[in-house]
Amino acid sequence: xxxxxxxxxxxxxxxxxxxxxxxxxxxxxxxxxxxxxxxxxxxxxxxxxxxxxxxxxxxxxxxxxxxxxxxxxxxxxxxxxxxxxxxxxxxxxxxxxxxxxxxxxxxxxxxxxxxxxxxxxxxxxxxxxxxxxxxxxxxxxxxxxxxxxxxxxxxxxxxxxxxxxxxxxxxxxxxxxxxxxxxxxxxxxxxxxxxxxxxxxxxxxxxxxxxxxxxxxxxxxxxxxxxxxxxxxxxxxxxxxxxxxxxxxxxxxxxxxxxxxxxxxxxxxxxx
Numbered sequence: 124x125x126x127x128x129x130x131x132x133x134x135x136x137x138x139x140x141x142x143x144x145x146x147x148x149x150x151x152x153x154x155x156x157x158x159x160x161x162x163x164x165x166x167x168x169x170x171x172x173x174x175x176x177x178x179x180x181x182x183x184x185x186x187x188x189x190x191x192x193x194x195x196x197x198x199x200x201x202x203x204x205x206x207x208x209x210x211x212x213x214x215x216x217x218x219x220x221x222x223x224x225x226x227x228x229x230x231x232x233x234x235x236x237x238x239x240x241x242x243x244x245x246x247x248x249x250x251x252x253x254x255x256x257x258x259x260x261x262x263x264x265x266x267x268x269x270x271x272x273x274x275x276x277x278x279x280x281x282x283x284x285x286x287x288x289x290x291x292x293x294x295x296x297x298x299x300x301x302x303x304x305x306x307x308x309x310x311x312x313x314x315x316x317x318x319x320x321x322x323x324x325x326x327x328x329x330x331x332x333x334x335x336x337x338x339x340x341x342x343x344x345x346x347x348x349x350x351x352x353x354x355x356x357x358x359x360x361x362x363x364x365x366x367x368x369x370x371x372x373x374x375x376x377x378x379x380x381x382x383x384x385x386x387x388x389x390x391x392x393x394x395x
Contacts, residue, residue: 149385161198184360218356233316239375240309243367267346275364284326288344298334
């Protein structure tokens with residue numbers, strides 16, 4: 124085996140061992156299990172909303188609302204984000220966030236999610252730096268963005284983990300994960316996770332690391348040494364996924380079983 128191949132294998136093994144080993148040292152510091160009566164609102168002490176139909180910088184088609192038509196608990200331990208078609212090229216959906224209510228710097232951030240399927244759908248579980256807004260706002264992309272999971276409907280077997288930071292024009296740094304044997308992410312729940320410290324971010328699907336971006340690799344794009352808040356949404360249309368077509372059916376739902384944030388109880392960094 125060539126030296127560079129041995130190093131790659133050793134690096135992957137080390138990543139897997141690190142992920143398994145630190146679980147005993149995690150402390151659950153924030154979570155939502157979405158337990159509540161069917162049709163009720165997500166916990167308002169944990170979640171608020173982005174609303175409107177501004178296109179959100181991506182020429183998206185949806186109008187985000189805080190209506191129970193678009194986000195609700197199903198009574199079975201899930202948050203449901205539901206995208207609806209309301210007319211020709213007109214859609215409503217929801218974009219929930221913890222901004223102003225909860226933020227975190229470093230740790231393991233994970234969610235168990237069953238995503239929707241269809242051309243033009245764009246479900247995501249992600250984070251933004253808290254300094255995107257407010258009196259000391261630096262805006263996007265300087266605030267930093269961590270996309271723990273993004274999927275576009277025309278790639279039903281693929282999700283992406285990506286970072287965006289200063290100087291980014293939109294492509295970011297990251298990589299895809301593909302389910303084996305042609306399975307679709309919409310077929311079942313999967314756990315999407317981020318392992319984040321002061322030197323790297325690592326993306327995982329079902330506890331398997333598939334992409335790591337280091338501070339050194341990111342260079343001037345690194346903007347991940349401060350607090351971030353969490354977002355969950357289902358976009359419709361946009362520059363990346365394209366718009367729905369005749370094959371796309373509505374309503375489409377993303378079901379979130381839980382969101383959990385862990386930090387080390389004993390060690391401040393994953394690399395110590």
